[in-house]
Amino acid sequence: MVVNVAIAEDNDAVASDDELALIEALCVGLPLDPRPYKVLASRLGMTELEVISSLESLIGRGIIRRLGVVVQHRRLGYTANAMVVWDIPDEMVDEIGKRMGEVDFVTLCYQRPRRAPDWPYNLFCMVHGSKRETVLKQVQNLADELGIDDISNEILFSSRQFKQRGARYKNGRKQ
Amino acid sequence: MNEVILDDQDRSIINALQGGFPVCDRPYLEAASRLGISEDELISRIETLLKSGVLSRFGPLVNAERMGGGLTLAALSVAEDDFERVAELVNAHPEIAHNYEREHEYNMWFVIATETKQEISTIINAIEAETGLSVLNVPKMEEFFIGLKLEV
Numbered sequence: 053m054v055v056n057v058a059i060a061e062d063n064d065a066v067a068s069d070d071e072l073a074l075i076e077a078l079c080v081g082l083p084l085d086p087r088p089y090k091v092l093a094s095r096l097g098m099t100e101l102e103v104i105s106s107l108e109s110l111i112g113r114g115i116i117r118r119l120g121v122v123v124q125h126r127r128l129g130y131t132a133n134a135m136v137v138w139d140i141p142d143e144m145v146d147e148i149g150k151r152m153g154e155v156d157f158v159t160l161c162y163q164r165p166r167r168a169p170d171w172p173y174n175l176f177c178m179v180h181g182s183k184r185e186t187v188l189k190q191v192q193n194l195a196d197e198l199g200i201d202d203i204s205n206e207i208l209f210s211s212r213q214f215k216q217r218g219a220r221y222k223n224g225r226k227q
Numbered sequence: 228m229n230e231v232i233l234d235d236q237d238r239s240i241i242n243a244l245q246g247g248f249p250v251c252d253r254p255y256l257e258a259a260s261r262l263g264i265s266e267d268e269l270i271s272r273i274e275t276l277l278k279s280g281v282l283s284r285f286g287p288l289v290n291a292e293r294m295g296g297g298l299t300l301a302a303l304s305v306a307e308d309d310f311e312r313v314a315e316l317v318n319a320h321p322e323i324a325h326n327y328e329r330e331h332e333y334n335m336w337f338v339i340a341t342e343t344k345q346e347i348s349t350i351i352n353a354i355e356a357e358t359g360l361s362v363l364n365v366p367k368m369e370e371f372f373i374g375l376k377l378e379v
Contacts, residue, residue: 067294075294078287081277082248084270086255100252107250115293119248121273122284123241129230135329135336146369153371163369164300171333171363176300208336212328214318 067115070098074106075116082119126213130180132187135208137173138200139166145175151198152177157190173206184209231279236264240272241282248285297344299366301351302333303358310334316357322350333363 067075073096083091089107090100098106110116125133140148145163152175153161160178179194181187188207195201233241239262249257259269276282291298305313310328317337318326326337339350351362 075287075289079289080286082285084274086253086266086270088254089250089252104250104252110287111250113293114290117288117290118246119250119287120246120285121241121244121248121276121282122288123245124280124283127231127279127281128233133327149369149371161371162300162367163371164365164367167363167365171365176365206331208329208331208333210327210329210336214314214326214328 067110070096071106071110071115074098074103075110078119125180129182132181132184133210133213134179134181134187134191135210136177136179136191136194136205137208138175138177138203138205139172140175140200140203142174148198148200149175152194155194155197157181158194172204231281233281236262237272237276237281240269241276244273244285291340295343297339297341297347299339299347299364301337301339301354301365302363303335303354303360304333304363305335305358305360313358313360317354320350320354322346 074092077092077096082088085091087100089103092098093100093103096103107116107119111118138148149161149163152158157179158177159180160176162176163174164176166172166174177194179187179190181190187209191205191207192201195203195205243258243262248254251257253266255269256266259266262269264272273282273285277285303313303317313335314326314328317323317335320339322339322341324338324340326335328334329336339347341347341350347364347366351364354360355362
């Protein structure tokens with residue numbers, strides 16, 4: 053029985069060919085039409101209801117995290133973009149990471165491996181702001197609030213952005 | 228790049244849609260009614276925000292690992308006078324999804340997204356061979372937040 057459960061979970065985790073075709077069609081952008089899923093359906097030879105139920109299933113299974121918009125922060129004047137890296141003791145990283153991720157100005161928070169001797173940091177978060185001073189203050193507040201102001205960190209401001217695109221998928225393949 | 232000025236309505240639309248978009252037969256109508264505007268107005272505002280580049284995408288945020296792909300964050304420490312050459316070499320790979328110059332000894336930070344997990348090392352090896360530099364590869368171990376959400 054355990055084996056059957058494992059297989060079921062595995063199938064659940066993988067997108068079918070029809071689902072991949074739907075994801076590919078969606079990556080172009082959701083149609084700006086009052087019935088966007090109907091437009092997609094007619095492109096794909098599916099019914100509107102099939103598109104809606106496939107999407108519900110893909111979101112429910114975590115293959116699509118969500119539908120929505122991606123904002124270009126720089127276009128809105130959020131030109132100070134900092135990646136803040138911390139050297140958190142391993143036994144604390146889960147708890148600190150969870151709390152850091154809940155702070156409203158933190159947009160991403162990941163644990164990543166240290167690479168001795170050049171890279172001692174294991175926790176990464178992103179902070180955006182209109183000015184550097186704002187971001188520096190936010191990072192100080194973050195350190196105070198989480199009680200990690202004695203832990204070494206570095207703030208890596210970005211000075212230029214070369215490329216930003218979302219991953220695109222074709223027949224389940226990255227392009 | 229010119230800064231785009233938003234009005235309050237644009238802001239509430241962006242804040243609402245960063246959190247998700249309805250899946251039903253009239254999703255714009257449903258989202259619009261929550262925002263207290265008409266379906267037509269929501270559609271035309273989204274169209275304008277996409278055209279002005281405030282929104283770079285309106286679609287699915289896909290879990291790359293669940294699609295079978297590989298994803299990592301990598302960095303290079305590049306000499307100032309060699310930066311442009313290295314940036315061109317790195318960005319020439321279609322697998323590079325983002326690339327930022329940052330103020331640090333590791334001054335070039337990029338995301339590599341590949342079709343399969345195995346290809347990550349192929350791309351890293353290629354970049355090391357092309358640039359003569361050693362890549363710092365720091366893939367995600369644990370994700371504490373994937374909101375990608377910024378109140379505007």
